[in-house]
Amino acid sequence: MRNNYKGMQAARSGKRSRHSSAGQTCKEKRDIRNSRHFGMGYAILTFFAVFFIMVFAFVLFFKTETVVVNGNEHYSDQEVLEASGLSVGDNLYLFNKYGRIDNMFGKLSYLEEVRIRRKLPGTITIEVVETSARLAVHAESGIWLISPEGKILEEDTSGEQQPGLSNVYGLQLEKAKEGILLDTQNEQGATALCALLEAVSKNHMLEKLGDVDLTAEYDIQFTYDNRFLVSTGMPENLERKMIYLEEMIRKLSVTDVGYIELGGDQLRFIPSEKVPVLNTESKEVEWLGDYDTSRVPTTEETTDPATGEETSAIETDTEMTPSTDPETENTTLPEPETEQESQTEKVPPPALPIG
Structure with a gap:
């Protein structure tokens, strides 16, 4: 009986040992996974930290040494520079170039196009296209x-x-x-x-x-x-x-x-x-008229037999030559049908359909 009891205790102890061993193995695996995740996160954090440090140093130390203006004729280089607000010594990257372009359009009305380009190590180029008065x-x-x-x-x-x-x-x-x-x-x-x-x-x-x-x-x-x-x-x-x-x-x-x-x-x-x-x-x-002025009808004073009053009448010159039709040669104006129509010194030619 004692032997059987001891055997049962030993068996139970063995099970607990195996369970304890299995539990330690899972914990170790979790620790390994956590350490891997932490290492990866640390690497990413380090990368971004180094990147931002480099960018900060890059921006901090690159200053504008030269500003070049191209394409201007109406405005001088100095006028373009003053309108842009850029100058030597400014940081090459710490400015809003689109805002500067808007300012230039507002101050210089002859500008049609503006481009601002950065070029390392310290050059800014302003390219403009100007219009002209018409x-x-x-x-x-x-x-x-x-x-x-x-x-x-x-x-x-x-x-x-x-x-x-x-x-x-x-x-x-x-x-x-x-x-x-x-x-x-x-x-x-x-x-x-x-x-x-x-x-x-x-x-x-x-x-x-x-x-x-x-x-x-x-x-x-x-x-x-x-x-x-x-x-x-x-x-x-x-x-x-x-x-x-x-x-x-x-x-x-x-x-x-x-x-x-x-x-x-x-x-x-x-x-x-x-x-x-x-x-x-x-x-x-x-304008002088449609016809040769030497052929324009002349005006004479006549007496109305019915009233005895002097009236003006225009002689009709049948040889009066109208201007030439651009499509046909020797086009003549029809004779006036009534005396009233003939009393105008200049008669415009008919419409010329163009199609």
């Missing part, structure tokens, strides 16, 4: 220079005619400010001018654009190619009208000058003996 708007608020994109560049206070600029009349621009676009003026004429600029630019016609009259909201008038005075009618579908204008001019002689109407269903060319110009005071077209 129009001089004679507004009630002053004379404003406008870019081809319709941006207000500056007020012209010189009092002199700027060479190479198209003069624009009929705008007020009460809220004009350097650096803003014309279409923000909440003025119908300004919107029409922007549409005209866009239309002529898309059709590569901007170089031939002359003076512009926006006095009448229902009709834009402008001189073109130093040969024509163009009337667009309502300021709509201007891009298509510019295409028609170029097609019409291609069908004319290189010596033709006159008045071109683009409004309505038909295009019309009215020849003139001299180049039409805008009369900015009376807003009327200055």
Whole structure:
């Protein structure tokens, strides 16, 4: 009995020993796993710490030694630098370059594009693209220079005619400010001018654009190619009208000058003996007429047999020759049907469909 009892105790003791051994093994495994996780986390933490220390040292010790400005013509290097706020000695990386670019656009209205580049070890390059003045708007608020994109560049206070600029009349621009676009003026004429600029630019016609009259909201008038005075009618579908204008001019002689109407269903060319110009005071077209002035009918004083009063009558010259149709040769104007119709000194030719 004793032997059996001892055997049972020994067996139980062996089981406890095995259980104890198994328990120690699991704990050791957990400790190993924890040590591995801790080691990996420590390595990652060390990596980031070293990285940030290097970045901090890198940023701290790299100073701007040189600032280079490229592409500027209207502004000097010093003006560009002052607008950017950058200077030698500044940290190469501790500034917001996009904020600096916005500041430059706000201060320098002639800028169209700006890029700021960093180059190690200590160089900052400012690359700019400038626009130029193309129009001089004679507004009630002053004379404003406008870019081809319709941006207000500056007020012209010189009092002199700027060479190479198209003069624009009929705008007020009460809220004009350097650096803003014309279409923000909440003025119908300004919107029409922007549409005209866009239309002529898309059709590569901007170089031939002359003076512009926006006095009448229902009709834009402008001189073109130093040969024509163009009337667009309502300021709509201007891009298509510019295409028609170029097609019409291609069908004319290189010596033709006159008045071109683009409004309505038909295009019309009215020849003139001299180049039409805008009369900015009376807003009327200055031109001599459609025909040879030596053949214009003359006016004579006659006496009305019924009343005995003197009246003016116009002789009808049947040999009067109208201007030549650009598509057909020797086109003649029909004879006037009534005496009343014959009492005008100048009779415009019929519309010339261009298609």
